[in-house]
Amino acid sequence: MQGMSVIVKKIAQLMSGLIFVYGVYIITHGHLTPGGGFAGGALVAGAFILLILANGSEYIKLKRQEEGSSVVESTAVLLVLVLATTGLVAGSLVFFNNFLPTGIPGRLISAGVIPLYNIFIGMEVAAALITIFLALVIYKEEISK
Amino acid sequence: MTLFILCFLLFLVGIHGVLTRRNLIKVVISLTVMEFSIFLMLALIGYISGAEAPILGSEMVSGAPVVDPLPQAMVLTAIVIALATNAMLLTIAIRLYKKYGTFDIRRINELKG
Amino acid sequence: MDSSIIILFVIIPLFAAFLIPVIGRLVPGFQRIFTSSIMFVLLIISIIAVGESQDTMTYMAGGWEPVNGVPVAIYLVLDGLSRFLLIIINLLGFLSAFYAISYIKRYTGENFFYTLMCLMVAGMNGVVLSGDLFNLYVFLEISVISSYALVAFGVEKTELEASYKYQVLGGLASLLILFGIAMIYWRTGTLNIADIAIILTGEERNAFLVFVQLIMVTGFGIKAALIPFHAWLPDAHSSAPSPISAMLSGVLIKAVGVYVIIRLFFNMFQLDGGLASVITVIGAISMVIGVLLAIGQWDLKRLLAYHSISQMGYVVIGIGMGMILLARDGDKSVAALAIGGGLFHMINHAVFKGLLFLNAGSIEYATGTRDMTKMGGLARYMPVTLASSFSASMAISGMPPFNGFFSKLVIIVAAIQGGFYLLALLAVIAGIITLASFMKFQRYAFYDKSPQREVVKEVPFSMCFSMVTLAILCLVLSLLIFPGIREVFLGPAVNTLVETADYATKILNL
Numbered sequence: 001m002q003g004m005s006v007i008v009k010k011i012a013q014l015m016s017g018l019i020f021v022y023g024v025y026i027i028t029h030g031h032l033t034p035g036g037g038f039a040g041g042a043l044v045a046g047a048f049i050l051l052i053l054a055n056g057s058e059y060i061k062l063k064r065q066e067e068g069s070s071v072v073e074s075t076a077v078l079l080v081l082v083l084a085t086t087g088l089v090a091g092s093l094v095f096f097n098n099f100l101p102t103g104i105p106g107r108l109i110s111a112g113v114i115p116l117y118n119i120f121i122g123m124e125v126a127a128a129l130i131t132i133f134l135a136l137v138i139y140k141e142e143i144s145k
Numbered sequence: 146m147t148l149f150i151l152c153f154l155l156f157l158v159g160i161h162g163v164l165t166r167r168n169l170i171k172v173v174i175s176l177t178v179m180e181f182s183i184f185l186m187l188a189l190i191g192y193i194s195g196a197e198a199p200i201l202g203s204e205m206v207s208g209a210p211v212v213d214p215l216p217q218a219m220v221l222t223a224i225v226i227a228l229a230t231n232a233m234l235l236t237i238a239i240r241l242y243k244k245y246g247t248f249d250i251r252r253i254n255e256l257k258g
Numbered sequence: 259m260d261s262s263i264i265i266l267f268v269i270i271p272l273f274a275a276f277l278i279p280v281i282g283r284l285v286p287g288f289q290r291i292f293t294s295s296i297m298f299v300l301l302i303i304s305i306i307a308v309g310e311s312q313d314t315m316t317y318m319a320g321g322w323e324p325v326n327g328v329p330v331a332i333y334l335v336l337d338g339l340s341r342f343l344l345i346i347i348n349l350l351g352f353l354s355a356f357y358a359i360s361y362i363k364r365y366t367g368e369n370f371f372y373t374l375m376c377l378m379v380a381g382m383n384g385v386v387l388s389g390d391l392f393n394l395y396v397f398l399e400i401s402v403i404s405s406y407a408l409v410a411f412g413v414e415k416t417e418l419e420a421s422y423k424y425q426v427l428g429g430l431a432s433l434l435i436l437f438g439i440a441m442i443y444w445r446t447g448t449l450n451i452a453d454i455a456i457i458l459t460g461e462e463r464n465a466f467l468v469f470v471q472l473i474m475v476t477g478f479g480i481k482a483a484l485i486p487f488h489a490w491l492p493d494a495h496s497s498a499p500s501p502i503s504a505m506l507s508g509v510l511i512k513a514v515g516v517y518v519i520i521r522l523f524f525n526m527f528q529l530d531g532g533l534a535s536v537i538t539v540i541g542a543i544s545m546v547i548g549v550l551l552a553i554g555q556w557d558l559k560r561l562l563a564y565h566s567i568s569q570m571g572y573v574v575i576g577i578g579m580g581m582i583l584l585a586r587d588g589d590k591s592v593a594a595l596a597i598g599g600g601l602f603h604m605i606n607h608a609v610f611k612g613l614l615f616l617n618a619g620s621i622e623y624a625t626g627t628r629d630m631t632k633m634g635g636l637a638r639y640m641p642v643t644l645a646s647s648f649s650a651s652m653a654i655s656g657m658p659p660f661n662g663f664f665s666k667l668v669i670i671v672a673a674i675q676g677g678f679y680l681l682a683l684l685a686v687i688a689g690i691i692t693l694a695s696f697m698k699f700q701r702y703a704f705y706d707k708s709p710q711r712e713v714v715k716e717v718p719f720s721m722c723f724s725m726v727t728l729a730i731l732c733l734v735l736s737l738l739i740f741p742g743i744r745e746v747f748l749g750p751a752v753n754t755l756v757e758t759a760d761y762a763t764k765i766l767n768l
Binding site for chain 1: 269272273276277279280283
C-alpha cells in the first residue's frame with residue numbers, strides 16, 4: 001500500500017498521539033462521564049488506523065501485526081470473562097458481582113470493578129477493529145499481486 | 146410527535162434503498178440507514194422534556210427529573226451489534242466482487258430454483 | 259442444586275470460544291478435541307438439569323434483588339420449556355462437533371470454525387434461557403452473526419452469494435425485532451418478560467397491541483423460515499458445510515424462531531384468537547408449499563432444506579391449534595395434546611433432519627457431488643450411511659415404529675378432536691408427498707445401478723459415530739410418548755405453555 005505525502009505523514013503522527021490519549025481518557029472515565037469501553041475503544045483503534053493509512057507498508061509486516069492484534073483481542077475477552085466469573089467462584093455465587101469496594105461517587109477510583117471492565121473492553125474493541133482493518137488490507141494486497 | 150414521523154421517514158428511505166438498489170454496497174448502506182432510524186427512535190422514547198442528563202452529579206441527588214437511561218444503554222449495545230453486522234456484510238461483498246467480477250446483484254444469481 | 263447452574267450454559271461455550279484461537283496457535287490439533295469435550299460437558303449438564311428437579315429456577319445476574327416488587331436485574335429463567343430445548347441444542351451440538359473432526363479437515367481456517375461453532379451454541383443457549391427481552395435480542399444476534407460466517411465458510415462462489423442473501427434478510431428481521439422491542443418498552447416501561455405479562459393482563463385488544471404482535475410474528479417468522487419469509491433458507495442451508503447445515507436446520511431455526519414465538523405468545527402477550535389463526539394459517543401454508551417445492555429438486559441438500567420448511571409447518575400448526583383452543587376457552591386436554599404433539603415433533607425433527615444432513619455430508623465427502631443424478635449404486639460401498647439414511651427417511655415420512663410417526667399421529671389426532679378437519683387432511687397429504695420425495699432420494703442415491711461406479715470408501719469413524727447415534731435416537735425417541743417417560747420430559751414443557759399465567763407468577767413470587 002502506498003504511503004501518502006510528507007505533510008500528511010507528519011500531521012498524522014502528531015494527531016494520532018492526541019487521539020490515542022483522548023481515547024484512553026474516555027475509557028478510564030467511563031464510570032463518571034458518558035463513553036466507556038465501546039466508544040473509547042473505537043477511538044484508540046482510530047489512532048492506529050490513521051497511522052497505517054498515512055504511512056502505508058508492505059503486507060508481509062502487516063500479517064505479523066494482524067496475528068498479534070487477534071491474540072490481544074481474544075486475551076482481553078478472556079480476561080473480562082475471568083473477572084466476571086471470580087465473583088461467581090470466590091464467595092457469593094453471583095455472576096458479575098461488584099466485589100471491589102465502591103468509594104465516594106465522583107472520584108476516579110470508585111464504583112468497584114466497573115473501571116476494570118471498561119479497560120478490558122476498551123482493549124478488546126480496539127484490537128477487534130484493528131484486526132478487521134488489517135484483514136481487509138492484507139486481502140486487498142494479496143489479490144492485487 | 147413530529148420527531149417520530151421524521152424517524153419513520155428515514156426508515157422508509159432505508160427500505161426504498163434495500164428494495165430498489167442494484168449495487169451490493171448500496172444495499173448495505175441502505176440497511177445501515179434503516180438501523181440508524183431505529184436507534185434514533187429508541188433514544189427518543191426515553192426523553193422527558195425539560196429534564197437533565199442521567200449523570201450522577203448534583204442534579205440527580207437533588208431530585209430533579211432525569212431522562213430515562215435505559216434506552217440509551219440499549220442503543221449503545223445495538224450500535225455495536227450493527228457494527229459487527231456491517232463488518233461481516235462488507236467482507237462478503239468484497240469477496241463476492243473478486244469471485245463474480247461485478248457488483249450488480251442481477252448478475253449474481255447462480256443459485257436458482 | 260442452586261440456581262447458579264443456569265449461568266454455566268452460557269459461560270462455558272463463551273470461554274471455550276475465546277480460548278481456542280489463543281491456544282490453537284501453539285498446540286495444533288487441540289481445538290477439535292477441546293470443542294467436542296466442551297460440548298459433551300454441556301450435554302451432561304443439560305441432562306442433569308432435566309433430571310434433578312422440575313420446578314422453575316430463576317437467576318438474577320449481578321445479584322440485584324427486586325426493589326419494591328419491581329424486578330431490576332437481568333433474569334435468566336430455567337423452566338420446563340427451556341430444559342426441553344437445552345437438551346436438543348446441546349445434543350446436536352455435540353454430535354455435529356464430533357462429526358466435524360473429520361469433515362472440516364478439507365477446509366482451510368479450521369481454527370475459526372470451532373470458535374464460531376462454540377459462539378453459536380452459546381448464543382442459542384442464551385436465547386432459550388433469557389427472561390428479559392433485550393438480553394434475548396443480544397444472544398440472538400450473537401448466534402445469528404456466527405451462523406452468517408459459518409455459511410460462507412468455504413469461500414466458493416455459491417456460498418458467498420447464499421451468505422449475502424441470508425445476511426440481508428436476517429438483518430432486516432433483526433431490525434423488525436428491535437422495533438417491536440422498542441414499541442413494547444414504550445408501552446410498558448420495562449423489559450422483563452414476566453413483568454410485561456403482568457402489566458398487560460386484562461388489557462382488551464387494541465390496535466397498538468395487534469400491530470406489535472404482527473411485527474414480532476414477521477420478525478421471528480423470517481428467522482424461522484416460514485412461508486412467505488423463506489427465501490433465504492434453501493440457499494443458505496444447502497451451501498453451508500454439512501455439520502453446520504445440520505445445526506442450522508436442526509436447532510437454529512427452532513431456538514431463535516419457533517421457541518421465541520411460543521414464549522412470547524403464550525407467556526407474555528394475552529392469548530388472542532385472531533393472531534392464533536394467523537399463526538396457524540402460516541403454519542399450514544408452510545407445510546403444504548414446502549413439500550410441493552421440494553419434490554422437483556435434484557440437489558440433495560436443497561431438497562432437505564425445503565423439507566425443513568414443511569416440517570416446521572407441522573410444529574407451527576400444532577402450536578397454533580393449541581393457541582386457538584386456549585383462546586376461545588375450549589377443551590384444555592385437546593390443547594395440551596396439540597401443543598405436546600408440536601413440541602415432540604420439534605425434537606424429532608432436530609434428530610432426523612440432523613441425521614439427513616450428516617448423511618448428505620458423507621455422500622459428498624465420498625463422491626464429491628450433491629447432484630442426485632450423478633450418485634447411484636452406493637449401497638454396496640457405504641453400509642453405515644445406507645442404514646442411517648434409511649432410518650431417517652422412514653422417520654421423516656412418518657412410518658412406524660420410528661419417532662416421526664408418533665409425533666405426526668398426535669398432531670393429526672389433536673386436529674380431528676379439536677374440529678380442524680381441513681388441517682388434518684392437509685397434514686396427511688403433506689405426509690404422503692414427503693414419503694414420495696424420500697423414496698426418490700433413496701433410489702437415486704443408493705440403488706440406481708450406474709455401471710461406471712468407481713469404488714468409494716466408507717466415511718471415517720467420527721462421522722459414522724454421529725450418524726449411528728442419531729439413527730439409534732430415531733428409534734429410542736418414540737418411547738417419549740409413553741406415560742411414564744412423558745412426565746419427565748414433555749410434561750413440564752407442555753404445562754408451562756398451557757397454564758399461561760404461571761410463568762409470571764412463579765418468577766415474581768406473587
